[in-house]
Amino acid sequence: MFGAGDVRVVDAPDPTIEQPTDAVLRVAAACVCGSDLHPFHSMPVRERGYPMGHEMIGVVEEIGSDVATVGPGDVVIVPFVWSCGRCDFCLEGLQTSCRFGRQRTGGAQAEYRRAPLADGTLYRLDVDESDERIPGLLTLSDVYGTGYHAALTGGAAPGATVAVIGDGAVGLLAVLSARQLGAERIILMGRHEARTDLGRRYGATDVVAARGDEGIAAVRDLTGGDGAHVVVDAVGHLPAYEQAIGIVRDGGAVSRVGVPQYETGPIGRAQFERNITITGGVAPVRAYIDRLLPGVLDGSVDPGAVFDREVGLEDIPEAYRLMDAREALKVLVRP
Ligand SMILES: [Zn+2]
Ligand SMILES: [Zn+2]
Numbered sequence: 001m002f003g004a005g006d007v008r009v010v011d012a013p014d015p016t017i018e019q020p021t022d023a024v025l026r027v028a029a030a031c032v033c034g035s036d037l038h039p040f041h042s043m044p045v046r047e048r049g050y051p052m053g054h055e056m057i058g059v060v061e062e063i064g065s066d067v068a069t070v071g072p073g074d075v076v077i078v079p080f081v082w083s084c085g086r087c088d089f090c091l092e093g094l095q096t097s098c099r100f101g102r103q104r105t106g107g108a109q110a111e112y113r114r115a116p117l118a119d120g121t122l123y124r125l126d127v128d129e130s131d132e133r134i135p136g137l138l139t140l141s142d143v144y145g146t147g148y149h150a151a152l153t154g155g156a157a158p159g160a161t162v163a164v165i166g167d168g169a170v171g172l173l174a175v176l177s178a179r180q181l182g183a184e185r186i187i188l189m190g191r192h193e194a195r196t197d198l199g200r201r202y203g204a205t206d207v208v209a210a211r212g213d214e215g216i217a218a219v220r221d222l223t224g225g226d227g228a229h230v231v232v233d234a235v236g237h238l239p240a241y242e243q244a245i246g247i248v249r250d251g252g253a254v255s256r257v258g259v260p261q262y263e264t265g266p267i268g269r270a271q272f273e274r275n276i277t278i279t280g281g282v283a284p285v286r287a288y289i290d291r292l293l294p295g296v297l298d299g300s301v302d303p304g305a306v307f308d309r310e311v312g313l314e315d316i317p318e319a320y321r322l323m324d325a326r327e328a329l330k331v332l333v334r335p
Contacts, residue, residue: 001052003045007317008192010049015114020066023118024060028075028129029138030108030333031307032319034168035179035259038236040320052316053109053333055142059129060122067118076122078108078115079286080142085120093287095120109316124291135304135332136296139173143330144292144303145285146257147234148175151181153279154230154255158182163219163247164204166234167195169306169330170257172202174232176301179203186227187219189243195329198305212239216239216246219309223249227243230255233280238262238264239246297333307332 001007015024015148030053043050058072070076082103088175089096103116115122123138139145144286147170156162156178164174167190179202188204189211190196196207208218220227228247233240236258244254246267250334257280295301311319313335322328 001039001043002047002049003229004039004043005040007040007052007320008049009316012051012106017062017064018114019116020064020148021117022064023060023067023070023115023122024062025056025074025076025110025115026061027108027110027113027335028057029134030056030110030335031138032109032316032323032331032333033142034170034323034330037318037324038259038261040324051107051110053107055138056108056113056169057129057134057138057141058113058115058122061112063118069119070122075125075127077125077137077140077289079121079123079289081282081284081286082115082117083120083286084117090120093284094280095284095286109313109333111313114282123284123286133296133304134162135307136302137156137304138332139169139303139306140285140289140292140296142285142307143169143281144176145288146170146171146283148177148288148292149162149283149285150174150232150234150255150257150280151177151183151230154232154253154283156181156183156230159184160229161185161187161223161229161249162232163187163189164232164234164238165189165243166258167199168234168241171232172199173303173304174234174257175199175204176202176307178230180295180301183230187222189215189219192326194308198329200306211243213246215243219247223298226250228252232257234258236261238265241265245271245276250274250276253277253279255281257281265296308332310334
């Protein structure tokens with residue numbers, strides 16, 4: 001990405017092993033993320049460009065001398081944050097705070113990519129790269145794990161009412177996750193019918209198209225005036241957060257997984273008096289793969305249904321356009 005609205009496909013040097021803990025991966029499947037649209041709207045011009053893409057299924061090409069758990073030919077899930085798998089944060093299941101994880105690499109919207117901390121990060125699969133479940137498996141590198149993180153940290157559980165703001169892939173997969181965690185009522189807030197239909201398939205019991213004060217009133221109506229126990233903000237803009245605060249039940253939780261595009265918002269006395277918890281955050285998706293993978297493999301869940309378009313590498317600029325114009329929900333990229 002060379003600036004807002006400016007995505008180009010360019011030739012770049014092939015990545016190589018730089019550290020003994022690296023692997024070099026060939027990209028089998030990648031995609032454009034809703035969070036990629038934030039820089040697509042606002043990134044300042046960068047003359048040398050910024051490599052994009054953070055969700056992928058890879059095939060291991062080459063490994064460094066210290067890598068023990070994956071080898072050439074292995075098909076792997078590549079979570080969107082690098083993690084060593086051994087530090088205190090990784091062992092706690094908060095791989096996003098890994099003490100060694102902040103490493104720059106090329107993007108996943110590419111033919112090849114270097115993966116640092118291969119043993120801690122990569123998750124080896126027993127499937128072929130042409131397997132029809134690859135799109136579903138790809139969601140475990142970010143959006144499904146992120147939706148699950150939202151529902152879990154928010155406290156979705158049997159008996160709970162969960163409201164989800166946002167009908168993008170993360171919002172829809174938060175619906176699916178809330179259903180898996182046993183939530184009784186799931187209110188999806190979105191206005192794009194094809195998406196909210198998928199949300200109903202994933203377990204939404206109600207759909208609210210209104211937003212802002214009207215949306216708040218609609219959810220309060222549906223919940224006897226009280227609001228929802230758990231509200232997932234899968235958008236990240238301030239009005240969505242304000243809406244979440246407006247529809248959460250006293251004692252409930254607002255779980256944010258849309259990357260906040262604001263620095264400050266309501267968190268003062270009014271929220272204090274209502275005992276509202278603010279939770280969520282960048283999702284340690286590596287921690288959830290063991291839990292979510294079986295359902296993807298046995299077909300009992302279909303998170304891959306969030307992909308409604310597929311393009312080759314050369315058409316990535318078009319993929320951004322389609323998602324930005326909301327003509328596509330999520331675009332799969334196969335180099
Ligand atoms: Zn993403
Ligand atoms: Zn770590």
